[in-house]
Amino acid sequence: MKSLSVLAADWYLSLRYGDLPPDIVEETRRAILNTIAVATAASGLAYGPPLRATALDLGGEGPAQLFGWGNKTSRTAAAFVNATLTAALAYDDSHTETLIHVYGTIVSTVLALAQENSIDGKEAIAAIAGASELTCRIGVIAPTAFHRNGLHPTGIVGAFGAAYAAARLLRLNHAQTVHAVGIVGNLASGINQCWVDGTWSQLVDNGWAAQAGITAATLARNGYTGPAEVLEGELGLFRSHIQQTDRRFDFDRMPRDLGRHWEMREIEIKPYPCGHVSQPFVDCALALHRQGLRIQDISAVTCLVADWMVPVVCEPLRRKRRPETAWHGRVSLPYTVAEALWSGRLNAESYRDEYLANPELLALVDRIDYRIDPSVNGGRAYKGWVQVRTHDGRLLEEIKSGENSDKRMPEAAFLEKIRRCLHTGGMGERYEAILAAVAGLDAAPSVSVLMSACEPARRGQEGR
Known part of the structure; x- marks a missing residue:
């Protein structure tokens, strides 16, 4: 019997842009736009300078762009910083059943890798949509159970989604992809202690998940191995992290109707910057x-x-x-x-x-x-x-009520959020260009078209 990571790799590596329902394509565009905007807003606040300094210290010069500044650094440093920025204002997104924040990690991983791997817009959209879907499906094996154990599932489950995304963009084969997902189980982490004193440490969970995914996929590409039953195994993710003896895990739910029913439709982009x-x-x-x-x-x-x-x-x-x-x-x-x-x-x-x-x-x-x-x-x-x-x-x-709250943001409210976030991050003048680049991404020959639109006029070289 195939393991869950094998079943997920079967589906994800064969997924193509043409397989995506129109509403999933549109939701992916919104995910990209929201991720760039909220990260840019955070880059202009107190969270930003330490992250940019860290990226340039650890990543040096490279091909991948930092949201909000335009500095270019290594793919892992850019994915880490960009995903961390998306969490900083609590203005990102949540999968409603699991409370996992999905898009910041996945979008940041894909865009960081796409800039050096000749990825066109359609492939970027397919990679983001599929990895987001797998993140949700791993989460629904035990909804809210990580939270109840004092853990932060965004950093834990998000690392698996990022590993799938990185494996695809680095063009790993099927066996290597399964190994990458097995490896990332040892890299996934996240706790909630900073909710006690208001420090920032939890914000890096999104970023570390992105970096962990890229690291795991790179290890697998170079021959490193990891367990195929990393999710459902007796010492795997769920049984090691969630140790209540009466807890039942719905492992069958993860692959059920994969590609027909989209859990991604239950991700809601936040209208307000709070929990x-x-x-x-x-x-x-x-x-x-x-x-x-x-x-x-x-x-x-x-x-x-x-x-x-x-x-x-x-x-x-x-x-x-x-x-x-x-x-x-x-x-x-x-x-x-x-x-x-x-x-x-x-x-x-x-x-x-x-x-x-x-x-x-x-x-x-x-x-x-x-x-x-x-x-x-x-x-x-x-x-x-x-x-x-x-x-x-x-x-x-x-x-x-549950029936009329937290619905999909109306388009006008969503676009106003994007505009204000870009303004807060000092990139208000790039609003129209970024909107146009995201809207036309599926026709773009390269993700670099989008990243060029995200390049600020002034801030990129400051503080170098």
């Missing part, structure tokens, strides 16, 4: 703000949440009410809802240091609490429920 589970609560807060609610009217705010969300974005409450860094704020439901109510927006320019220290905003954070909503279960849809008690005794309420 995925907080997104519908931001919808509620902004809806109340549009209706005229202002912070001087607010006596108390209650967010009704699923019980499993509490340790993620609600507790410890004292720490969540006083985030020490922007990243800390992005994983705090009380702070996130407060800033949305306070400013009437949440975008790439939110979570500034001055906001985190603003007495008026923090006084509002102190009036935000949570209560368990027993009607909410896990799954693909997330519910937001915000109740506001005003000083004059009114009770205002906004609900975004």
Whole structure:
């Protein structure tokens, strides 16, 4: 019987652009555009300079471009930095059932490798779509189980998707691809401890997954070996990382209907730069703000949440009410809802240091609490429920149910997000060129056409 990694390689290495449904092609274009934009936005903030310096220290000169600056470095350094940047604002994407952030790692891996391997636009789209699909399918073997064990599945599962992508772009044969996936199991990693103090370390999980995938594929190309049953084996990924004796793994689900049913359709690009589970609560807060609610009217705010969300974005409450860094704020439901109510927006320019220290905003954070909503279960849809008690005794309420929250971003809102992110990253003048390059990627003879559009007019050589 074939192993899961063999079955996945069978499908992925034979996948062609013409096999992709039209909506998957369009979603892949959006994934590319969103990855470039949010990484560029992060490059202009505090996260950027340490990453660029690291890329140039470790990677030197090379063929692969850094988003936001235009510096060129090695493929592994570029993939690492670009994927890490996509995570920095929590503005990327999530597969709804598993909460894995997929596109930042996969797009960064493919674009870094495509620039030196004569990859045309259609092949880049097929490689990104297929590797994204495999990332989702590995995740659904045990949805949310990594999170419940204190692990970050984006860095763990994402490394497998990146290994498949790298194997394809480096033109590995079938056996070498299986070895690459086996090898990457020893490189995949990610923990969540930085959620406690707001430090940045978790952000590198996307980037390390990309670098691990390229490293594993390169090792396999040069004759190194890895286990075929890296996923389902008795000492494989799932049984080593998730050790509850009563946990059942749905290994059969990974290859089921592969190429006919697309899990990738359940990836949602984030409309707001915060944790995925907080997104519908931001919808509620902004809806109340549009209706005229202002912070001087607010006596108390209650967010009704699923019980499993509490340790993620609600507790410890004292720490969540006083985030020490922007990243800390992005994983705090009380702070996130407060800033949305306070400013009437949440975008790439939110979570500034001055906001985190603003007495008026923090006084509002102190009036935000949570209560368990027993009607909410896990799954693909997330519910937001915000109740506001005003000083004059009114009770205002906004609900975004699982049926009407977290849907695909409307095109106008998506493009405004892209425009603002590029502006934040100092590349607002490249907006039209990047849009056109992504829209025409499937007709491009080389990915270099897209990367040329992403080259900034000024910033690339600064600080060299």
